[in-house]
Structures are given as C-alpha cells and as structure tokens.
Amino acid sequence: MTGEGEAIEGDVGAGSSAAQGGAIDWNDGGNATVLDEVATEVDMEEGEERDEDSFTLADASSREVYLHELIELDAFLGQRVAELSRSGDSEIGLVLQQWSERPSCMSRLDRSQVDKLRDNVRGCTRALNGAETRRLLALQREKRVVARAARDVVEKKHAAERMHAAIDVVRRRKEGATAELKEVAEEWAVVEKETAAVKRRTEKALGGLYRGRRVVIMGEINQVFAMG
Numbered sequence: 001m002t003g004e005g006e007a008i009e010g011d012v013g014a015g016s017s018a019a020q021g022g023a024i025d026w027n028d029g030g031n032a033t034v035l036d037e038v039a040t041e042v043d044m045e046e047g048e049e050r051d052e053d054s055f056t057l058a059d060a061s062s063r064e065v066y067l068h069e070l071i072e073l074d075a076f077l078g079q080r081v082a083e084l085s086r087s088g089d090s091e092i093g094l095v096l097q098q099w100s101e102r103p104s105c106m107s108r109l110d111r112s113q114v115d116k117l118r119d120n121v122r123g124c125t126r127a128l129n130g131a132e133t134r135r136l137l138a139l140q141r142e143k144r145v146v147a148r149a150a151r152d153v154v155e156k157k158h159a160a161e162r163m164h165a166a167i168d169v170v171r172r173r174k175e176g177a178t179a180e181l182k183e184v185a186e187e188w189a190v191v192e193k194e195t196a197a198v199k200r201r202t203e204k205a206l207g208g209l210y211r212g213r214r215v216v217i218m219g220e221i222n223q224v225f226a227m228g
Contacts, residue, residue, distance in 0.1 A: 057137060063128070070125045077118040084111040 057063050109117070127133060138145050199217055206215040 057128070057133070063137075067125065067128055070121055070128065074118060074121045074125065077114055077121060080114050081111060081118065084114065 057066070139149060140146075203215045203217055206217075207213055
C-alpha cells in the first residue's frame with residue numbers, strides 16, 4: 001500500500017501542476033481506463049493464468065487495483081471541483097476545449113453534479129474497504145472461518161428446534177388441560193344438578209314429618225351450590 005500511496009500522491013501532484021497551469025490533463029497517458037481492463041493488464045504482465053475469482057473482490061490484487069483506481073478517481077474529481085470553484089460553471093466549455101480527448105459525459109456536468117459523483121466514488125471506496133466487506137471476504141477466503149460460521153448456524157438451528165419443540169410441548173399440555181377442565185366442568189354441572197334434586201326431595205320429606213312446614217337444609221351441602 002505504501003508504493004500505491006506514493007503513486008497516487010505523484011498522480012495527484014501532477015494533476016495539481018496541470019491545474020496550476022489552467023487546466024486538467026485528461027489525456028494523462030491512458031490512465032483513465034476501465035477497471036476490468038486494468039486488472040487484465042496487470043495479470044497479463046505477470047504472465048499467470050488466473051481463475052474467474054481473480055477479477056473479483058475475492059482476489060486481493062484485483063481488490064487493490066479497484067481501490068487504487070477509486071482513490072485516483074476521487075483525487076481527479078476533487079481537482080475538478082476545485083477548478084470549477086475557481087473558474088465558475090460558466091467557463092466549463094472553455095476549459096474543456098483544451099482537452100483533446102475529454103469524456104463527452106463530463107462536458108455537461110456542473111459543480112454540484114461533480115460533487116455528487118465524488119460522493120458516490122467515496123461511498124464505493126468505503127464499501128470496498130469497510131469492515132463488513134472484509135468480514136465477507138474472510139468468510140470466502142478462510143475455510144476455518146467458514147467452518148466456524150457454519151457451526152454457529154447449525155447450533156442456532158438446533159437451539160431454535162429445541163425451542164420450537166418446547167413450545168409444542170407447552171401447547172399440547174395447554175390443550176390437554178383445557179380439554180380436561182371442560183370435561184370436569186361438565187361432570188361438576190351434573191353433580192350440582194343431582195345434589196340440588198336430592199336436597200329438594202329431602203326438604204320435602206322433612207316438611208311432611210313436620211305437618212307440611214317448610215324445611216330448609218342448612219350446612220355444608222349448600223357449599224356445593226356456592227362452588228357451582
């Protein structure tokens with residue numbers, strides 16, 4: 001990264017010198033290339049046959065190339081914003097005419113649009129170099145990390161299965177208790193009805209013994225009706 005940092009600093013310095021001269025050098029020896037083409041050229045120079053992951057974020061060298069290009073693009077856009085701030089948006093046509101191979105898409109951009117592009121580039125840089133990206137790349141690169149993550153997933157799965165099993169047990173017990181309570185309530189209603197009938201017959205029989213006087217049985221038998 002030190003060598004790349006020096007290279008970036010040199011490119012920015014060269015661009016700054018061009019800015020001091022009144023314009024940005026768009027045709028800087030062909031450095032503004034597509035990232036995939038840059039990565040391909042690096043691999044061809046090394047003379048190595050590489051697999052399909054060599055041109056993705058999973059490959060460290062390709063990732064460094066992408067990051068390097070994003071940093072250079074950020075520096076260029078920052079230089080462009082500074083120049084627009086000095087010259088004003090109205091002079092953008094005159095400035096762009098000095099570049100023989102300027103991108104046509106840049107000729108229609110004002111400072112706010114360039115600022116937005118720079119924010120997007122910085123967002124890509126943060127995402128590429130962020131902790132979450134490094135974690136995902138470690139999962140893809142390190143078998144032990146993948147195995148540990150797989151074990152964690154399996155353990156959580158088993159814990160969830162045990163929890164669901166316990167919930168099912170509680171649910172079945174609740175359903176059983178509800179059914180049993182309903183059955184007991186029905187039986188108790190029958191007992192209460194029969195007890196009331198026995199009480200009325202007994203009171204009538206006792207009233208006959210006392211020449212038709214009304215007899216009311218008091219005591220614990222009435223608790224049956226109170227409980228009902």
